[in-house]
Amino acid sequence: MEEGDDRFRGGLNLHLGFNSYSARYYYFMRSFGPVKESTHVLALSRSFPIPGMKFLWGRLGFAPLLETTKLSYSKQEDQAFDTKEAQTNLGFLLGVFMQVTNSGPLSFQIAWESALYPAGLTGGILLATGRKQLFTLSAGMQL
Amino acid sequence: MGRAIGSLILLIFTLPAFADFTLHVGPASSGGGGPNPVSIPPIQVIDYEFIWVTEEKREWSLSIVPGLFYGQRFMLSEGAYVSLGGGLVIDLNGVGPGLYSAFGYDACGSSLCFNVEFRKALGANFRHLMSPYALRVGVTWRTG
DSSP: OBOSSSOBOOOEEEEEEETTEEEEEEEEEEEETTEEEEEEEEEEEEEEEOTTOSSEEEEEEEEEEEEEEEEOOSSGGGGGGOEEEEEEEEEEEEEEEEEEEOSSSEEEEEEEEEEEEESHHHHHHTTOEEEEEEEEEEEEEOO | OHHHHHHHHHHHHHOTTEEEEEEEEOOEEOSSSSOOOOOSSSOOGGGEEEEEEETTOEEEEEESSSEEEEEEEEEOSSSEEEEEEEEEEEETTEEEEEEEEEEEEEEEOSSEEEEEEEEEEEEEOSSOEEOOEEEEEEEEEEOO
16 A cells, blocks of 8 residues: 555455455554554445456445554553544545456456545545555455 | 747647647645645646547646656546556656556536546656656547
8 A cells, every 4th residue: 555655565455346346445554663553445346347458447436444543652651641543534446457367266356546535625625635555466266 | 939839729720630638737646645735826837737639549648747648548438538558657756667547537518528537657766666646627628
């Protein structure tokens, strides 16, 4: 995942699809010192073929976001300053992906997606946005 | 200078290969982190983008961020499209070759369309991966 600063960090993706509709869950976590930051994105989307491109598809949908930041000190005298805060937002998911299936049930997918979020009500009017850019390499099974 | 500009405008009118011309305005995210409101009034050059689409739906897009690209536009429905291609990605962290994808929609009248587009790029220079993007709105003028 990249968040507008050209820095990429790894996470987990789970995909559940039915026909052209899918639910994809992304989880990213990082900790530094007493800070632990977790990012959860649930992308609800519909896939569509790109005309003339055999293996390329597009994906459009919505992406609710939950970000939690937890401050947790190990020393007992500092634990009074422990805090936890959560932020939510609802954005659009726009992406392209390449999917390859073998003769059996296995399928492989590489996806380049962006979850675009308005930066507040007034920020959204002025086209100010935040983005979670998601690169995913996944393997799965068609049931 | 005036004659040169006038000749260029006449060329745009008459060449059938250049079907659509779009002028976009909107903020770009150039790798510095955080959202960027569009400039008010919209006088910053970095907020602007020009797109030239031929009758074959080949497009040239010119902007400071995310960069200079050539690609193909694929129509999904009346107005909605996806574009894919490559070119020169420009970002706060440098300049380098890369790919782009764009999602857009034209709401059209007789010769003018209101257009909204999200364009993102992924590129690399010797030290960095770069991934600028822009959400812009504008007007498309159809010459064809």
